[in-house]
Amino acid sequence: MKVRAKWRIVILVLFFFSLWQTGFFDPNRVAKIQNIGPFLAGMLPPDTTILPQILSAVYETIVMAFAGTLMGGALALILAVFSARLLAPPPIMALFRTILALIRTIPAILWALIFVVIAGFGPFAGVLAITFYTTGYLGKLFYEAFDSVSSEVLEAVRGVGASRLQQLRFAILPESANYILSQLLFIFEYNVRASTIVGLVGAGGVGYLILALVQSLRYSGLLTTILVLLAFVLAIDFISSRVRARYFT
Amino acid sequence: MTSILEAKNIWFTYDSRNYTLKDISLSIEPGKIYMVFGRSGAGKTTLLKILKGILKPSWGEILFMGRPTTSPDTAKGAYSVIGYIPQGFGIVSNISVFDNVLVGALSRVPTLHSILGQFPKEEVERAEEILEMMGLAQFKYQKVSQLSGGQKQRVAIARALMQNPQIILADEFVSQLDPLTALEVLNVFRRLADERGIATVITSHDIHLASRYADKVLVLKAGEFKLCKDGRSVSESDLIAAMR
Numbered sequence: 001m002k003v004r005a006k007w008r009i010v011i012l013v014l015f016f017f018s019l020w021q022t023g024f025f026d027p028n029r030v031a032k033i034q035n036i037g038p039f040l041a042g043m044l045p046p047d048t049t050i051l052p053q054i055l056s057a058v059y060e061t062i063v064m065a066f067a068g069t070l071m072g073g074a075l076a077l078i079l080a081v082f083s084a085r086l087l088a089p090p091p092i093m094a095l096f097r098t099i100l101a102l103i104r105t106i107p108a109i110l111w112a113l114i115f116v117v118i119a120g121f122g123p124f125a126g127v128l129a130i131t132f133y134t135t136g137y138l139g140k141l142f143y144e145a146f147d148s149v150s151s152e153v154l155e156a157v158r159g160v161g162a163s164r165l166q167q168l169r170f171a172i173l174p175e176s177a178n179y180i181l182s183q184l185l186f187i188f189e190y191n192v193r194a195s196t197i198v199g200l201v202g203a204g205g206v207g208y209l210i211l212a213l214v215q216s217l218r219y220s221g222l223l224t225t226i227l228v229l230l231a232f233v234l235a236i237d238f239i240s241s242r243v244r245a246r247y248f249t
Numbered sequence: 250m251t252s253i254l255e256a257k258n259i260w261f262t263y264d265s266r267n268y269t270l271k272d273i274s275l276s277i278e279p280g281k282i283y284m285v286f287g288r289s290g291a292g293k294t295t296l297l298k299i300l301k302g303i304l305k306p307s308w309g310e311i312l313f314m315g316r317p318t319t320s321p322d323t324a325k326g327a328y329s330v331i332g333y334i335p336q337g338f339g340i341v342s343n344i345s346v347f348d349n350v351l352v353g354a355l356s357r358v359p360t361l362h363s364i365l366g367q368f369p370k371e372e373v374e375r376a377e378e379i380l381e382m383m384g385l386a387q388f389k390y391q392k393v394s395q396l397s398g399g400q401k402q403r404v405a406i407a408r409a410l411m412q413n414p415q416i417i418l419a420d421e422f423v424s425q426l427d428p429l430t431a432l433e434v435l436n437v438f439r440r441l442a443d444e445r446g447i448a449t450v451i452t453s454h455d456i457h458l459a460s461r462y463a464d465k466v467l468v469l470k471a472g473e474f475k476l477c478k479d480g481r482s483v484s485e486s487d488l489i490a491a492m493r
Contacts, residue, residue: 156339161356
């Protein structure tokens with residue numbers, strides 16, 4: 001048997017094993033799929049009476065995403081300076097890259113759980129979670145952007161006798177500015193969705209409302225919330241992609 | 250005449266096996282224009298980077314005002330008065346023409362002041378004078394990315410002049426320009442050489458300009474100088490023969 005065929009069988013076996021382990025071959029569980037009918041029926045018609053409550057929660061989510069994006073972006077910028085090969089000595093660079101990797105290892109929802117424990121329920125914990133998640137993600141993108149600045153530009157600016165900070169201010173930041181702003185906009189789009197997720201563990205915003213609606217079996221309110229959220233996310237995606245295409249490409 | 254910068258028996262290798270430069274010696278005197286010709290890969294860019302101090306020679310030494318640049322003080326002094334214009338000009342495209350010119354003053358301005366954009370009045374006035382001299386005054390606040398190739402080249406010269414250079418090293422400087430703009434730029438270098446005594450080393454593979462502008466013509470082939478002649482006495486056929 002060829003090596004490739006053996007691998008196919010191994011992957012197939014692992015796949016069915018994973019399904020079995022997660023209950024896909026349990027008849028009682030599979031039978032519960034039928035619940036999808038009553039669940040969808042319970043969503044209709046959408047409940048518009050809670051619209052003011054939804055709009056307030058969506059507003060809180062967007063505010064959380066905005067604050068978290070800017071704070072995370074600022075922190076990422078600082079950490080990226082110390083993580084860039086062109087700016088920091090190798091031991092400092094290695095230390096800060098490790099810090100960023102550690103921050104990145106923890107997903108947004110886990111950061112939210114940590115900050116809910118530390119700071120209690122509500123959007124404050126959510127903003128902190130988004131900030132940390134954004135820092136890890138953008139920090140890596142920013143230091144990679146710094147390191148990809150044209151060597152000719154750097155050689156020329158170094159060639160006039162500029163210090164490292166001057167190189168950062170007059171060559172590296174201006175040359176990577178478009179990319180940095182474009183990534184900030186992109187992560188803001190992403191953070192609007194992430195803010196919804198972190199809300200599910202009690203860190204404020206529309207996720208918190210979704211959790212409350214599900215727990216009280218108010219599925220028609222859930223549908224309205226999902227539709228409003230969808231409209232906002234699509235609008236933000238549209239505006240952000242237009243701005244990025246217009247100014248940062 | 251005493252030389253400002255001197256390369257003595259320079260050897261250079263990137264990979265410890267093949268030598269990009271082999272026993273190169275060159276003496277640069279004030280107010281002279283040197284044109285180094287050679288085909289792609291002949292070692293022209295490497296030579297300029299060594300003269301600038303971006304690369305260290307594997308063997309041999311560079312003397313600045315008669316002193317070896319292995320001493321940190323001499324190296325620092327040389328670094329700040331040697332203007333270097335790389336092939337792609339090395340200008341920062343996302344800032345204004347004026348800011349690019351001010352970059353040339355960075356070694357004289359305290360770091361904190363410069364990063365806050367606070368340049369001394371005399372540096373600002375000097376940058377304005379240079380912009381005027383280079384015909385760039387009307388583009389002062391324009392982003393460099395909006396300029397033409399020839400205008401970008403003038404910005405690169407303006408930044409080098411802002412360093413108060415004694416030497417300008419320009420890599421493949423005229424090759425990317427249309428003939429008229431190339432002549433304009435070379436006239437600028439001639440003027441700087443005659444009026445301010447600034448020496449210029451230009452690498453190129455465009456041999457037509459040699460006799461008209463160069464005081465000294467050198468041909469580099471496979472890392473070695475194959476020709477070193479007075480600019481006025483060199484013919485195109487001499488250059489072609491040396492480059493072959």
